Amino acid sequence: MTQNRRAVSAIKNLTELEAAGLASADEVCGLTGVVENFNMRITPHVQSLIKVPDVSNPIYVQYVPSKLELNKTQGELVDPIGDAIHEKVKGVTHRYPDRVLLKPTHTCHVYCRFCFRREKVGKADEALDSAEIKAALDYIRSHPEIWEVILSGGDPLVLSDRRLAKLMDELSKIQHVLVIRIHTRSPVADPSRIGDGLLAALKVRTAVYVVVHVNHVNEISDDVKLAFAKLTDAGIPLLSQSVLLKGVNNSVETLSTLMRELVALRVKPYYLHHLDKAKGTEHFRCSIVEGQRLMQGLRGRLSGLCLPTYMLDIPGGFGKVPIGPTYLQSDNGSTYHVTDFRGEVHGYLDSAAED
Numbered sequence: 001m002t003q004n005r006r007a008v009s010a011i012k013n014l015t016e017l018e019a020a021g022l023a024s025a026d027e028v029c030g031l032t033g034v035v036e037n038f039n040m041r042i043t044p045h046v047q048s049l050i051k052v053p054d055v056s057n058p059i060y061v062q063y064v065p066s067k068l069e070l071n072k073t074q075g076e077l078v079d080p081i082g083d084a085i086h087e088k089v090k091g092v093t094h095r096y097p098d099r100v101l102l103k104p105t106h107t108c109h110v111y112c113r114f115c116f117r118r119e120k121v122g123k124a125d126e127a128l129d130s131a132e133i134k135a136a137l138d139y140i141r142s143h144p145e146i147w148e149v150i151l152s153g154g155d156p157l158v159l160s161d162r163r164l165a166k167l168m169d170e171l172s173k174i175q176h177v178l179v180i181r182i183h184t185r186s187p188v189a190d191p192s193r194i195g196d197g198l199l200a201a202l203k204v205r206t207a208v209y210v211v212v213h214v215n216h217v218n219e220i221s222d223d224v225k226l227a228f229a230k231l232t233d234a235g236i237p238l239l240s241q242s243v244l245l246k247g248v249n250n251s252v253e254t255l256s257t258l259m260r261e262l263v264a265l266r267v268k269p270y271y272l273h274h275l276d277k278a279k280g281t282e283h284f285r286c287s288i289v290e291g292q293r294l295m296q297g298l299r300g301r302l303s304g305l306c307l308p309t310y311m312l313d314i315p316g317g318f319g320k321v322p323i324g325p326t327y328l329q330s331d332n333g334s335t336y337h338v339t340d341f342r343g344e345v346h347g348y349l350d351s352a353a354e355d
């Protein structure tokens with residue numbers, strides 16, 4: 001067995017997965033159909049946190065393919081959040097008036113087994129070439145209502161420092177774009193990516209926010225802490241987004257530990273996403289009732305700084321909405337029942353309401 005060998009390159013196919021000791025020959029046979037449909041990539045950093053096959057390891061299940069991904073469930077979609085419906089030019093999704101998603105690449109350092117864009121990630125022809133980048137920038141330039149550009153993908157920090165610097169520079173020259181937000185898993189998937197060249201590329205006049213995708217406290221190794229610190233020390237506010245995943249983080253204890261660790265590292269939890277209906281992801285699904293119960297368990301127990309908003313992206317491209325739990329109920333719009341964090345109900349009279 002070679003499973004304790006120090007990994008030097010990413011695992012990209014089943015032969016390498018088996019050689020790394022993360023799947024037996026038998027298991028590998030059962031996974032052929034999975035990796036034909038959905039890419040696999042596991043960085044050396046992530047490998048160092050997995051080491052041996054273990055379905056109770058929250059990092060293992062996020063990255064190592066499972067034959068459960070071949071299960072088909074009614075309602076699963078190729079494009080669960082309707083990116084394509086609002087795509088204006090290639091790589092630009094303009095769903096909300098004041099902000100756009102710009103997806104310069106569909107490559108990632110790692111491919112998460114529950115990814116909402118799993119039908120697109122890792123496909124070379126999805127990346128924007130220089131003419132397509134130019135068209136995307138032209139679109140943003142010609143729409144003065146665009147206040148914020150959100151770089152997404154794929155993982156935009158997969159771009160080379162040079163390409164990233166060029167893109168940031170072009171975006172920062174657009175007068176009406178006041179905020180550039182970057183959604184990334186890089187600090188967690190490959191913390192060595194956060195180097196001086198990258199920090200220099202992100203140093204533009206426009207406000208830059210980085211939103212890190214992280215689902216479990218075990219993902220936050222010492223190297224990851226250092227990557228976070230480099231970003232915050234460079235003056236970049238850090239936020240986090242997590243996906244609620246069965247077997248990874250669906251307990252009050254696990255979510256509390258994650259959110260507290262993030263805040264202590266100067267990362268503000270932003271969204272907890274209800275799992276999107278991507279194909280072959282049902283084994284990760286929690287119910288909305290469970291998600292609301294978990295959120296209720298966090299409220300009051302944790303500092304308000306540690307609380308993300310629990311969000312659903314409505315299938316079909318209708319956008320994201322917070323999905324509770326709700327603490328306020330009323331039949332008439334003036335007298336309310338308000339539930340406190342212990343679950344006790346109190347009356348509240350809204351004296352400003354019209355009767």
Ligand SMILES: *Cc1c(COP(=O)(O)O)cnc(C)c1O
Binds near residue numbers: 093095096101320
């Ligand atoms: C998620 C998303 C955004 C960002 O939404 P926020 O609520 O501002 O975080 C913007 N555009 C699209 C198309 C999205 O899917």
Ligand code: SF4
Binds near residue numbers: 110112114116117213
């Ligand atoms: S890093 Fe993000 S875009 Fe890439 S596979 Fe994971 S969830 Fe999908």
